[in-house]
Amino acid sequence: MSTATPTPRPAALLMSFSTSAGAVVEVSAVDRSSAPYRWTCSAGHDGGRAYASLPFCRDDAKAHAGECLGVAPDPAVVEKVRVALGYRAGWKPNRHLGEIATRLTVWSQVELNEIFERVGGTVTTREVERSTSDGSSTWMATEITLTVVVPGVGPVEVVTDIEDDPEHGYRTDVPVVAVARYRAAAAHCRALAADGDFDGCLPVQDEMAMCRCQLERAGRLDLIGAA
Numbered sequence: 001m002s003t004a005t006p007t008p009r010p011a012a013l014l015m016s017f018s019t020s021a022g023a024v025v026e027v028s029a030v031d032r033s034s035a036p037y038r039w040t041c042s043a044g045h046d047g048g049r050a051y052a053s054l055p056f057c058r059d060d061a062k063a064h065a066g067e068c069l070g071v072a073p074d075p076a077v078v079e080k081v082r083v084a085l086g087y088r089a090g091w092k093p094n095r096h097l098g099e100i101a102t103r104l105t106v107w108s109q110v111e112l113n114e115i116f117e118r119v120g121g122t123v124t125t126r127e128v129e130r131s132t133s134d135g136s137s138t139w140m141a142t143e144i145t146l147t148v149v150v151p152g153v154g155p156v157e158v159v160t161d162i163e164d165d166p167e168h169g170y171r172t173d174v175p176v177v178a179v180a181r182y183r184a185a186a187a188h189c190r191a192l193a194a195d196g197d198f199d200g201c202l203p204v205q206d207e208m209a210m211c212r213c214q215l216e217r218a219g220r221l222d223l224i225g226a227a
């Protein structure tokens with residue numbers, strides 16, 4: 001018996017328009033929802049919303065193609081990023097996820113951790129509000145960003161969301177997450193101490209100790225400069 005790994009369904013390309021600067025604006029159906037249409041531009045732009053109406057999406061895409069002066073990513077830059085992150089040959093940023101060569105998305109904290117353990121980098125977190133593609137509901141998520149400096153390119157960000165539910169919640173046994181939480185807690189603790197709230201620091205210090213312990217178990221205390 002074989003087990004299939006679920007992979008995101010590729011978006012169906014419906015039409016494309018060229019810009020005067022040589023970028024390409026594509027209209028695609030990305031899912032089977034009631035608002036499946038999106039447009040993206042190879043210069044790193046997108047419609048910022050999902051459309052229920054293909055004609056509206058097409059008109060906006062066409063209007064953007066008429067005015068966009070952005071330049072599509074240099075293939076040499078994409079190749080440097082691909083090699084630095086250890087991606088397979090032929091990899092390129094997925095525009096339907098809003099990716100550009102210097103800002104990429106991965107599906108999970110485990111996947112982000114694989115890149116982190118392979119190439120290093122710095123880790124930061126922030127709270128973000130997310131919404132479904134049709135805007136019918138919103139939720140808060142923690143976004144973890146891994147920044148890797150790629151020679152000849154500069155900083156490249158790789159991001160993933162951690163949603164606070166039992167299945168997808170924090171995996172502090174994963175070093176990239178432990179480092180992110182440790183750094184966030186350390187900053188929180190410094191802010192509390194600056195306000196003289198030393199009692200407030202105690203639970204935050206517990207969290208730092210817990211993260212430190214996880215990193216020690218993974219043999220990666222070096223990641224917080226404490227090896």
Ligand SMILES: [Zn+2]
Binds near residue numbers: 041042043044064068
């Ligand atoms: Zn554009």
